[in-house]
Amino acid sequence: MERLGGLSSDGWRESDLELSDSQIIERTLGGEPDAFNLLVRRWERQIYGLTLRLLGRDEEAKDATQETFLSAYRNLSKFRGEAKFSSWIYRIALNICNTKLRSRSKFTISLDEQREVSGFEPEADLDDLGTSIQREQVTRHVRRALQGLPFEMRQVIIMKEYEGLKFSEIADVLGIPISTVKTRMYTGLSELRKRLGHLREAV
């Protein structure tokens, strides 16, 4: 078997980067543990994005991302080839985020989060959406609005909007029917519409 040469920071070959996820897994399990870093490189952005948007806290998201890949590495032999690696690792990440959210004390919810949940928010002035300041403002509102959603809706919206998964793929990750995914998506968007309603210029 051809070895993956120098898998340090930039040591991947072009041919290695073209390997499929299952080929990388095969190599990892076949005695080249460093090959797993190809999968990390391929999926870290998505997993970090997912965990950050689900948890809303950067440090926690970094921890969750790391835990996701470690868990995937440790359980790689349990991965079944018929499922997509992406679905599998998304599922691990979602479980880790869910555990983290559950372990959070209800007393640690920030004032911002509480205000968002209760629906009170000062009206924002968004005359010029093009500027970066206002973009940041919108982002802040979006973050808070998403954090206020129940986990089951939030995860569907994040996987759809930011990860670009198809409804069938989300259903696969969560192990629920496609119709349920669509219903959750619809309810989540309706909630967001209410929560972001104060941004009149934008919504």
Added chain:
Amino acid sequence: MNTQNKCNMHEPLMAYLYDEATSEERLRVETHLADCVACKQELQAFERVRGMLQQWQLDDVPVLRVVTGNRGGRSLLAVLKELLSVTPLWAKALGAVAMAMLVLAVLGTDVSVGRDGVSFHADLLRRDRTGNSSTVTGPSNTASPERTSIEQMRSDVKMLVNQLIADSERQQREELKTQLVSLQSQLESMHSADLAKIATRIQEQRARLKTIEQDIDRREGLDLTDILFSDASKPAERSTSRGGD
């Protein structure tokens, strides 16, 4: 605000919004939207929400690397050795059983627990039965090779297992004995060291007491000598020094 979607169009609406609608769904939604203002407004609102969601983009992504294998660290053997040195005996016994099972697994052997206790089924035997006996039994087994080789293999495996278990037990006993002996010697050395320390301390104390006693005696003696004997050396010195002052 229509959040319930009384028209019961939420599923096709979602498919339409995310461009996943089939041609029939698309037609159905478009026909409906032409008549239903509420659903049309809802769809437009969702599009605006989507636009806002897309404002949240990530700038930086932390660089992750999963450290695999033992690169730059201790070898697996070293870690295993350390683990064994701090593992209690019961865990070692468990480990020995696990090791025996691992060996059997490598041999292609199933271990099952049934009514008759633990039983072993060697895959090698099954493979042997299917035909290609030459790889395992060798070309010399020509007369009724299958049964002979099966019996042979079975007894070999049994012997191997028994030997492994016996070896591990003996090894554990020896290890325990060695540990006990070393523990005893350690205790003894600690004990003797403590005794020696105590003895030294006692001697020191005695010496100090003696010095104090002598000091007291001398002082008493000095005073008496001072008074009674004028020719004693120290009082003489003292008187001299006094005279010097």
